Amino acid sequence: MHDVVGTVDRWLGEGKRVALATVVKAWGSAPRPLGSKMVISSAGEMVGSVSGGCVEGAVFDKAREVIENGEPQLLRFGVTNDEAWAVGLSCGGQIEVFVERLDKAAGGADDA
Amino acid sequence: MREALYRQLTDCLESRQLAALATVVEGPGTGNQLLIWPGGQTLGDLGAPRLNQRAAIYGEQVIPIFSSGRKTFQVDSETVDVFFEVLAPPPKLVVVGAVHVAIALVELARQLGFETIVIDPRGVFATEDRFDAADRLIKSWPDEALDEVGLDESTYLVLLSHDLKIDLPALRKSLRSSVRYVGALGSNKTHQKRVDALREDGFSDEELTRIHAPIGLDLGGRRAEEIALSIIAQIVAVQHGATG
Structure with a gap:
């Protein structure tokens, strides 16, 4: 978490909305440890990683949706999943990535 | 969230x-x-x-x-x-002894995301020119400096001076702290002297086995950069609970 905090704080300061993506399950030769984070901004920026570059594109697309609708999503990628092949988790591992929006303080006035 | x-x-x-x-x-x-x-x-x-x-x-x-x-x-x-x-807070590497190996170690540790702090009371070693890559350089005795920097569960302490008058105050501070890793450079003979002195101070065998000595994984290298690599590799293993 600490590796993305600086980026998130900066984005919030710039008035952007932010989604956090976290590796919450990993089997086999999954390349990143549990808790690994990628953060995505409403301006289309992305920092951090949840795999060896295999699924970041798909996570990025879902994160844009989550930023819009606020509904957290659990994404599964793995060899048994056709979609996973499409995005190329070529290491043969399987991972689950939880994507959530960082919601502004209640009332929406606090933009800091 | x-x-x-x-x-x-x-x-x-x-x-x-x-x-x-x-x-x-x-x-x-x-x-x-x-x-x-x-x-x-x-x-x-x-x-x-x-x-x-x-x-x-x-x-x-x-x-x-x-x-x-x-x-x-x-x-x-x-x-x-x-x-x-x-x-977990960001990992912190504290190096006591601003020797040549410390320069390479600080550079490797920074790449791995460690905050780096170098401590040495000897002004001729602890210069900004030599350690511009370090986050902090503290020119004082380790017992004072370690109180200031704090030794917590995400702190990794490396002693490189192999000089008893510098190593011992650092070991006395660290062995009863919650520091995650303590490693000390030096020959078996040097380490035996450290162990003997600490035992006289009342440290138990269990406390003394916390010290990684000889320090680092056995990579066989003798250059400063190679020794630094073996030390940081051991720290990474400890970080992840691996045997190295």
């Missing part, structure tokens, strides 16, 4: 306080979160009081072992999947 929770979480990281973040990732209340501190204090709500209680108990177990992971709970005949992320 609510911003108030995020603020608490960043405060924990900044003040180097351990905590765990529990998040419902599947089941009723997906997205609900609870921040758990050692000692059982919590902030947030997973959706049911009994779930909060059980998550707090589980969180307290995983915090000291830095073990992030997933746990399934059955609450009121519902299945809830919760991810526990241990919020």
